Amino acid sequence: MTEWTGQTLSKVLIEKRIGRGGMAEVYLGHHGTLKRAMVVKILYAHLSEDPRHIARFHTEAQAVAALRHPNIVQVFDFDIVNGQPYIVMELLDGISLEMYMHSLRARSQTMPRESVVRLIKKLADALDYAHSEGVIHRDIKPANVMLCNGSAPIEMGNPLPLDVEPVLTDFGLARISFSSELTEPGTIMGTPAYMSPEQVEGQAVSVRSDFYSLGVLAYEMLAGELPFKSAEDTPASIMYQQVHTPPPSLPSGGAALKKVMKRALAKQPDKRYALAGDFAVDLENAVTAESKTTPIRMSPKIPRRTLYIALGLILAVFASILGLTRDWFSGSDSEPDPKPATLTSIQLTENPQPGPDNPPPAQPTPVPPPEEDARAKLDLNNPDYTDFFDGPNGWNQYDVEGNGAYRVDDGELNGVDYVPEEKFTWWSILNRQSGNVYAEVSATNGDCIEKDSVGIAIRIDEETGSSGYGFEVSCDGNWRVRLHRETKSPRELNEWSPSEAILTGAGATNLLGIMGYRDLFYLFINDQPVGIVADSQYSRSFGYFALYIRASQTYNLGATFDDFSYWHIRFVP
Template sequence: MDNLIGKQIDQYQIEALLGEGGMGAVYLAQDVNLARPVALKIMHRQYASQPEFQERFLQEAQASARLNHPNIVAIYNFSSTQSYLTIVMEYVRGLSLGAYIKQLAQRRQVMELSESLNIIAQVADALGYAHRQGVVHRDIKPDNIMITQLEQPSRPDELPIRAKVTDFGLAKLLEGGIETQSGTFMGTLPYMSPEQALASASLDGRSDIYSLGVVLYQLATGRLPFDIKTPTDAVMKHMHETPPLPRHIQPGLPMAVQNVIIKALAKQPEDRYQTAESFAAALRRATSGLTEKDVTIFATAAEEEMVS
């Protein structure tokens, strides 16, 4: 990626690099017309020059721009020029959940159980809304969940934090449009659902529920349910292996929370929560049943397990 710091694309003055991945980079930029900060997602040139990729990128922008929810990063604009493909997004002041987990691990701290359940419930809220709009995310993982602090909770029974889902780049509109090529892995291996691992063409929102269940397992136990390094690992383990029970790893985990995790990680979609809304409701019921003793036991037992 070119050094774009200090340059201007359209009305966006680029100020800093926020992150970079295999397909492109995200920059902090200033919208000089509206005098507000934005996140500018710019694709690598090798992708930007491909007409098929441009078309799929436009699909991503259109799918994401339809979504208007407090727990989803807003899309402001899309631009396609000879040199750049860009999506202009809401700038979220905070860390990705992945970065937050790593920060806690470096400090030898753990996330409180109530905080983990709160974050996952908010992500489930976002996914429930997206699924009703006909959009499946397909790549739910900690790095695609942003965490920002609030002055006060958005709900009286929750903490003053907000989770925001970003990067619907692998989203597929259920009603049609350009689809990903069959047989291609779309997602991140440790978090993909069994049906994703099989490259099924008929994914629905229950695939995202499984992926979010993997994130919850990771937050609750300090480790992923499976050690997955290759696509073959993903198929075999997501399809056929049963992960260790969360309470075998973290004995202080309340049974109600373990039950939620197990249901979200069911191999067959029909055995999981059928909607993200029902997943969120189950998480909030489990949270409301926590006692101070539950959280203390969990935190004490989790001190030896660094989340990665």
């Protein structure tokens, strides 16, 4: 038996085994160039002795590696070493749907129907995309769906955050749909509780087999139990029911919802939905119709942390209405709170020394500008949100003497950083949130020199307003990305890097763009890609936007911002 721990495959140093599947062992590793954790899946040695299994594994890798969808696990590489095939794929931050549903059952709870609809819509979109690429999953079940953390960690037994992303994993039984010769007639593949009748009987499968499994998954989330089960709970008895027993009606729900589930679980493939998206739409319509006629029921207890966030936002809005924020040109003698609740401040040092709280800068990037523009699939003429600063529109305005000030005026966001080498970075937050996103803004320098800079930040912590990824451009033509933190110095993801795309000097205007997709950040200046940065300690996946000025050597450094826009990323760059 080969000892894989400590070996390097496709630049990934294998650190430890984390699981086993039906065909392969699963290992955790670290990519030496990208500086990020990854998963390596290695086919069992005894299976790799059969050329058919090698072909099957190789087909899986080719099929999945070609897929690019935010709700499908991404494959980075695959190869064969010492006769054993392996696949390198992304490490997902979250828990399996199976674990989450188990925590609900332990508390005698079921998932709120609105949450079921959100998850099914995303999974359906992923399946329709995979099917359009000729790939059938064949083993859809809760264990093969990862719930990835969004703005807040998933808490077992509690409602899911609204921005949780379900990611379909383990295409271990996937095939190119027209390559059926790799599967012998009569071969049964899948998990009995979620298998379609045609899978149980060893017949040829189609995309509608996946739709059946998705229907079983939806039924389980809605009812808190599987549609087919037996006292013996043996695979044979469950498989018999899949073929011969009519699908049970949902224990609760109206006629429309039950009709939708009956069609999803039809025994004959041609009686099921032709597209997973059609099933998701009908499911959503049925649930929405019932919510308008069903009396409101008590929801599970909301976590206290969520209540604090909501209360804080309410108080902030109330404060702004009362005019508690100092006016831009106010001459009041009253002293402001050195760190008001409506402001955002981040401790920084100009040249932080390496140490436990400030590890040396990550070195994977900046890499040479990518050959392809990561924004190619975006319609840059139609952003999801645009702000021409014709009013405050949710931007944080304030003036704190000796620190910083921001105000929307004359169609621009005007900012001042009063003191260079300051202990805090002060920025203006927009009260809008996103996770995977591309955002850009036009920034005009004031009377700057050298490393005085302007920046745009994403994924600002929605509770403290103090942590987030900032992309800044200096007066002398350099750029960098840092993770700002509430109580520690910012962590640099790359050192200052020069770019000919930057217009330099006082009064220069640059279009800054940052695309954040999971742990990768694609940087753009004046519509030119300048580099990619990977965060090996990826932690912030969701939050607010912000714009900021950072004085390095100039007192009362001013700058202006205009034409802010962002686009949600619904694809894999």
